[in-house]
């Protein structure tokens with residue numbers, strides 16, 4: 128790679144390497160998950176040890192109350208497995224918008240059957256992983272039986288009004304080392320396939336480029352394609368996506384309350400620091416989200432600007 132991501136961004140606009148305004152607080156509740164997917168950038172699994180505790184959750188809920196209009200984007204791991212998940216949702220009732228990122232299979236795990244009704248009661252928006260509409264691709268990427276369980280979960284959510292009265296979005300990510308194609312075309316294909324085969328509805332499909340970090344990086348290095356993938360990301364740099372990189376309007380919080388520019392930075396341990404180099408935590412959200420504060424960027428960031436761009440809410444220029 129010839130140029131750092133930060134330099135590349137600066138060539139488009141010096142503004143783009145700086146924070147704009149806080150619109151979304153993303154809460155990563157930890158690495159506990161009922162699955163163990165190959166591409167997982169946070170390395171989550173049933174043995175995940177990082178679990179956000181109640182004191183941090185309470186602190187976040189108090190802070191959020193003071194920021195009108197902010198969206199809460201709740202992720203993990205599998206956020207629903209955090210023992211304080213219900214408490215967090217109840218404490219943040221009244222927030223402008225709350226999104227839960229669900230892997231769908233958790234909804235059929237014993238002991239978690241209450242979740243869909245709870246989502247509805249609390250009017251949570253659901254953003255659900257479904258890396259393909261084809262069974263063989265989903266099962267290859269996420270484990271045997273995942274597709275069938277995901278379809279059953281989507282059916283239940285549809286019955287409760289998700290996909291019509293309540294928001295249900297799906298997330299696609301490539302099964303290997305390539306960049307997603309057109310988000311709109313893929314959404315059309317998902318919509319047709321899921322409706323025709325299973326009678327399912329959803330609102331939007333978000334395409335997400337795999338970040339070259341964590342388990343996915345290990346996979347790339349293992350088959351000798353890391354360099355090739357990085358070159359692909361940088362060669363497909365899209366200046367139009369640069370203005371909208373999500374870290375200009377989002378702050379991510381980890382299980383211990385440490386702040387990051389995004390979940391990817393969190394996964395690689397690149398926190399937001401203050402002027403003296405000190406790591407900022409949730410109590411210092413205002414300082415971390417100051418307009419004009421320089422972002423903490425590295426070369427994995429090329430995954431956000433390749434092709435149509437990529438973010439937690441899908442393509443950036445679709």
Ligand code: SF4
Pocket residue numbers: 160161162163164166167168169170171172203204205230
């Ligand atoms: S990708 Fe999602 S569902 Fe899979 S292990 Fe990671 S957190 Fe769990």
Ligand code: SF4
Pocket residue numbers: 372373374375388389390391392422423424425427428429431
């Ligand atoms: S990886 Fe994170 S910090 Fe880098 S450009 Fe993407 S959102 Fe911003």
